[in-house]
Amino acid sequence: MAKKNTNASQSGRRKLITKLNPKSPISEQYRTIRTNIQFSAVDEEIRTLMVTSSGPSEGKSTTAANLAVVFAQQGKKVLLVDADLRKPTVHYTFGMVNTQGLTNLLTRQISLQEAVKTTDIETLNILTSGPIPPNPAELLSSKGMQTFLSAVKEEFDMIVFDTPPVLAVTDAQVLANQCDGTVLVVYSGKTEIESIQKTKDLLNAAKAKLLGVVLNNKKMDKTDYYYYYGTK
Ligand SMILES: Nc1ncnc2c1ncn2[C@@H]1O[C@H](COP(=O)(O)OP(=O)(O)OP(=O)(O)O)[C@@H](O)[C@H]1O
Numbered sequence: 516m517a518k519k520n521t522n523a524s525q526s527g528r529r530k531l532i533t534k535l536n537p538k539s540p541i542s543e544q545y546r547t548i549r550t551n552i553q554f555s556a557v558d559e560e561i562r563t564l565m566v567t568s569s570g571p572s573e574g575k576s577t578t579a580a581n582l583a584v585v586f587a588q589q590g591k592k593v594l595l596v597d598a599d600l601r602k603p604t605v606h607y608t609f610g611m612v613n614t615q616g617l618t619n620l621l622t623r624q625i626s627l628q629e630a631v632k633t634t635d636i637e638t639l640n641i642l643t644s645g646p647i648p649p650n651p652a653e654l655l656s657s658k659g660m661q662t663f664l665s666a667v668k669e670e671f672d673m674i675v676f677d678t679p680p681v682l683a684v685t686d687a688q689v690l691a692n693q694c695d696g697t698v699l700v701v702y703s704g705k706t707e708i709e710s711i712q713k714t715k716d717l718l719n720a721a722k723a724k725l726l727g728v729v730l731n732n733k734k735m736d737k738t739d740y741y742y743y744y745g746t747k
């Protein structure tokens with residue numbers, strides 16, 4: 516008998532609501548976030564966007580993947596990059612192997628064309644993390660990272676980065692400094708206000724452009740659902 520998978524969140528293929536049920540109220544919420552991101556920068560278009568949070572398991576990867584999907588559903592050529600080089604999960608979400616990815620690219624072992632994978636959504640492309648390196652922050656602040664960013668901006672309309680938590684390691688700060696915008700995920704009823712404040716200070720110190728906060732797992736009442744169904 517097959518061994519039961521006891522840690523589905525880490526190893527099982529994840530389901531994305533925006534892919535499975537684009538008309539659901541939750542998918543509508545992701546589209547609202549997409550619109551808000553697009554309106555948040557009037558003078559400069561946001562092309563590189565990173566999603567982060569204060570601590571672990573607040574919904575960074577879920578938010579990053581669903582946002583990548585809704586941008587792609589809008590016809591934008593999107594690259595979702597797993598820049599969580601500590602606990603990568605994008606390859607699980609999309610059921611891909613992760614033998615090669617961002618870390619191989621940053622160390623110039625493979626080309627962008629070799630590293631990027633396509634998905635069943637035509638304009639959505641994925642770059643998995645690649646093997647976990649001993650020095651993630653160093654890699655993410657390397658010259659190779661700058662070269663990578665210029666190269667992907669030539670190829671894609673929107674690049675979405677999934678990242679580790681801000682309060683745990685410096686990686687997200689390092690990335691925030693290089694991205695056009697940062698989205699902070701807060702888990703409703705769980706993330707402490709003090710942690711959010713500390714995270715905001717760290718992001719500001721890194722000169723991040725904080726576009727806004729996504730409140731994850733907020734309970735909506737029935738009238739909210741009705742409203743969203745009514746406007747589809
Ligand atoms: N709103 C939600 N409702 C139900 N499950 C959720 C919700 N948001 C996230 N999850 C689940 O919680 C787990 C953690 O979410 P996710 O991996 O997106 O968080 P994360 O911040 O990326 O975590 P990590 O710090 O480990 O990278 C996943 O199994 C995900 O499917």
Ligand SMILES: [Mg+2]
Nearest residue numbers: 575576599604
């Ligand atoms: Mg994650």
